[in-house]
Amino acid sequence: MEKPNVVTCTAPVNIAVIKYWGKRNEELILPINSSLSVTLHQGQLKTTTTVATSRSFQEDRIWLNGKEEDITHPRLQSCLREIYTLARVFGVEGELSGIARQGSGSACRSMYGGFVQWIMGQKDDGKDSLAQQVEPETHWPELRILVLVVSAERKPVGSTSGMQTSVQTSCLLKHRAESVVPGRMREMIKAVRRKDFAAFAELTMKDSNQFHATCLDTYPPIFYLNRVSQQVISLVHRYNKHYGETRVAYTFDAGPNAVIFTLQQHVPEFVQVVRHFFPPETNGGQFIRGLPVNGVALSEELKQAIGLESTPKGLSYIISTKAGPGPCVVEDQHLLGSDGLPKKTD
Amino acid sequence: MEKPNVVTCTAPVNIAVIKYWGKRNEELILPINSSLSVTLHQGQLKTTTTVATSRSFQEDRIWLNGKEEDITHPRLQSCLREIYTLARVFGVEGELSGIARQGSGSACRSMYGGFVQWIMGQKDDGKDSLAQQVEPETHWPELRILVLVVSAERKPVGSTSGMQTSVQTSCLLKHRAESVVPGRMREMIKAVRRKDFAAFAELTMKDSNQFHATCLDTYPPIFYLNRVSQQVISLVHRYNKHYGETRVAYTFDAGPNAVIFTLQQHVPEFVQVVRHFFPPETNGGQFIRGLPVNGVALSEELKQAIGLESTPKGLSYIISTKAGPGPCVVEDQHLLGSDGLPKKTD
Numbered sequence: 278m279e280k281p282n283v284v285t286c287t288a289p290v291n292i293a294v295i296k297y298w299g300k301r302n303e304e305l306i307l308p309i310n311s312s313l314s315v316t317l318h319q320g321q322l323k324t325t326t327t328v329a330t331s332r333s334f335q336e337d338r339i340w341l342n343g344k345e346e347d348i349t350h351p352r353l354q355s356c357l358r359e360i361y362t363l364a365r366v367f368g369v370e371g372e373l374s375g376i377a378r379q380g381s382g383s384a385c386r387s388m389y390g391g392f393v394q395w396i397m398g399q400k401d402d403g404k405d406s407l408a409q410q411v412e413p414e415t416h417w418p419e420l421r422i423l424v425l426v427v428s429a430e431r432k433p434v435g436s437t438s439g440m441q442t443s444v445q446t447s448c449l450l451k452h453r454a455e456s457v458v459p460g461r462m463r464e465m466i467k468a469v470r471r472k473d474f475a476a477f478a479e480l481t482m483k484d485s486n487q488f489h490a491t492c493l494d495t496y497p498p499i500f501y502l503n504r505v506s507q508q509v510i511s512l513v514h515r516y517n518k519h520y521g522e523t524r525v526a527y528t529f530d531a532g533p534n535a536v537i538f539t540l541q542q543h544v545p546e547f548v549q550v551v552r553h554f555f556p557p558e559t560n561g562g563q564f565i566r567g568l569p570v571n572g573v574a575l576s577e578e579l580k581q582a583i584g585l586e587s588t589p590k591g592l593s594y595i596i597s598t599k600a601g602p603g604p605c606v607v608e609d610q611h612l613l614g615s616d617g618l619p620k621k622t623d
Numbered sequence: 624m625e626k627p628n629v630v631t632c633t634a635p636v637n638i639a640v641i642k643y644w645g646k647r648n649e650e651l652i653l654p655i656n657s658s659l660s661v662t663l664h665q666g667q668l669k670t671t672t673t674v675a676t677s678r679s680f681q682e683d684r685i686w687l688n689g690k691e692e693d694i695t696h697p698r699l700q701s702c703l704r705e706i707y708t709l710a711r712v713f714g715v716e717g718e719l720s721g722i723a724r725q726g727s728g729s730a731c732r733s734m735y736g737g738f739v740q741w742i743m744g745q746k747d748d749g750k751d752s753l754a755q756q757v758e759p760e761t762h763w764p765e766l767r768i769l770v771l772v773v774s775a776e777r778k779p780v781g782s783t784s785g786m787q788t789s790v791q792t793s794c795l796l797k798h799r800a801e802s803v804v805p806g807r808m809r810e811m812i813k814a815v816r817r818k819d820f821a822a823f824a825e826l827t828m829k830d831s832n833q834f835h836a837t838c839l840d841t842y843p844p845i846f847y848l849n850r851v852s853q854q855v856i857s858l859v860h861r862y863n864k865h866y867g868e869t870r871v872a873y874t875f876d877a878g879p880n881a882v883i884f885t886l887q888q889h890v891p892e893f894v895q896v897v898r899h900f901f902p903p904e905t906n907g908g909q910f911i912r913g914l915p916v917n918g919v920a921l922s923e924e925l926k927q928a929i930g931l932e933s934t935p936k937g938l939s940y941i942i943s944t945k946a947g948p949g950p951c952v953v954e955d956q957h958l959l960g961s962d963g964l965p966k967k968t969d
Contacts, residue, residue: 448802448803448833449795449798449799449803449833449836449837449840452795452798452802453795456794456798457794457795479842482842483840483842486839486840486841486842486844487794487795487839487840489839490795490836490837490839490840491795491836493832493833493835493836493839494795494829494832494833494836495832496825496828496829496832497856497860498832498856500853503850504849504850507846510843510844514843
């Protein structure tokens with residue numbers, strides 16, 4: 278058997294601050310509005326993908342988390358078809374976000390590090406619906422990100438079917454896409470470039486809220502925010518109000534987990550506030566994961582100003598992270614062996 | 624002392640199916656959109672007001688639920704001023720909804736029975752912002768209304784300040800008022816006139832959801848629906864889906880309580896479904912109040928089709944009622960004695 282060519286690549290997660298919700302073309306995955314995200318650092322969250330190719334292999338196969346998946350899935354086939362064409366003609370180099378988009382819309386923004394916009398484009402064939410870096414991850418080193426993982430009870434509506442129903446039934450979503458998002462994209466790009474945290478934070482919160490508002494305007498309505506999510510929202514607004522300035526922002530995707538943006542100097546206190554109102558299980562593993570967070574004491578005044586009721590175990594854990602680079606080719610960590618099959622991992 | 628003139632009047636509650644949210648003039652209480660409501664029967668819910676007038680009285684005083692309140696409240700003064708003028712010139716007869724509106728916007732719709740629209744009007748002085756009966760309470764005798772009283776933990780944001788913040792910050796609310804509600808008013812009036820329950824029900828649910836969506840689009844966001852409210856919404860949609868037709872509708876105002884519309888024939892089963900998924904406290908008083916509801920057995924198939932997790936004590940009680948008439952003058956039940964002071968009630 279010919280020795281296979283094995284390549285391994287890691288890719289980041291991204292969190293939208295101007296949200297993508299709704300497609301104008303389901304097959305090509307073309308959105309009804311542009312969006313903007315922050316790429317998270319791979320030191321805390323990443324995917325690892327190994328590709329093994331060989332003339333000796335008889336068929337395409339794919340494993341996800343060690344479990345074989347259906348290779349005939351249309352979105353997977355779209356990506357493979359595009360990659361083959363590209364590889365045959367140019368080698369796989371250059372603009373790849375258009376291909377990533379066809380796997381999962383928001384994934385195209387993970388093709389770059391830092392602050393990334395997905396320009397919706399105008400063309401019917403989607404050739405101009407691409408991701409573009411607005412600023413690299415080095416642009417705003419003080420910016421910190423906390424992922425507040427909510428102890429969720431139920432599986433929410435999936436985003437693919439959720440956004441389909443929204444496009445079909447929500448008149449507010451249409452208005453948002455056409456009349457609200459274009460201005461917000463310009464404002465957000467300006468705020469990022471200027472590192473204007475208050476402007477960035479307020480737009481981020483407003484856009485998250487508006488996305489969830491369009492979910493509620495969907496028929497039947499979709500709820501992604503649960504009671505803990507609502508409490509995190511209250512906590513953030515009361516924290517900011519207490520200081521008379523916008524120090525912290527939240528954003529929520531299609532689920533109850535909160536993603537918090539703040540500046541490095543506010544992380545220790547804010548994390549302590551969160552821990553105070555969502556006391557973790559005492560022996561439930563590490564509550565704060567990722568970038569280290571110093572402990573601080575909270576003033577009684579601050580606790581009283583926030584004055585939420587305590588929700589023990591409302592959060593499972595917090596991931597402390599920051600903006601990071603795009604996909605990286607790595608030399609070790611191959612997940613497939615020289616036979617092209619998953620290595621045993623246990 | 625001259626014997627006072629004593630008049631007592633009862634007035635109904637109304638529930639909007641096209642929602643009022645947002646004023647274009649705070650002082651005159653002029654809304655940013657028209658709205659439509661159903662007046663509830665006073666056999667279940669009503670207010671009772673006694674007015675005593677006498678030349679011997681030295682000042683205006685008011686008691687609410689036996690407790691004296693501040694008579695200088697601006698809205699109260701607006702109403703008194705208007706009533707005095709009217710009484711002096713014409714006697715208090717004729718169009719009174721314009722006065723009621725200045726006490727509390729949505730109260731103007733309680734000046735008529737049955738199905739009532741509040742026409743927003745165009746004039747700056749508000750003279751054309753009035754309530755009008757669309758159909759009387761006798762029009763749709765099969766229509767039934769269930770008020771599901773949620774065991775609420777916290778006091779929600781008041782509607783006066785809530786709608787102010789929404790008008791100032793929600794771009795979706797502006798769009799709703801200008802571009803969505805006018806069409807919905809026409810559709811709703813048509814559905815009521817034709818007694819088209821499915822059309823009435825779907826518009827009612829969509830409009831409730833859109834109102835709550837604009838609350839979420841408010842900055843900071845306002846949440847009126849809690850976990851129990853969300854579960855009632857799911858329950859209604861699953862119930863309708865099971866039967867392949869819209870048999871039940873929900874609507875929510877500025878709080879977590881659900882108001883359910885259905886037809887007489889579906890009441891016993893739907894109430895039993897609600898009781899099944901929100902099992903009441905065993906010795907917590909009467910769970911179903913108001914118009915009697917027959918007991919029925921539920922099929923396992925229906926319970927499984929709905930398949931919600933059970934929330935014991937999520938609801939405090941249910942008020943079973945129907946559409947009813949407008950305000951009534953009553954000859955007994957005076958709350959004030961011949962001295963003009965509240966009678967002792969204990």
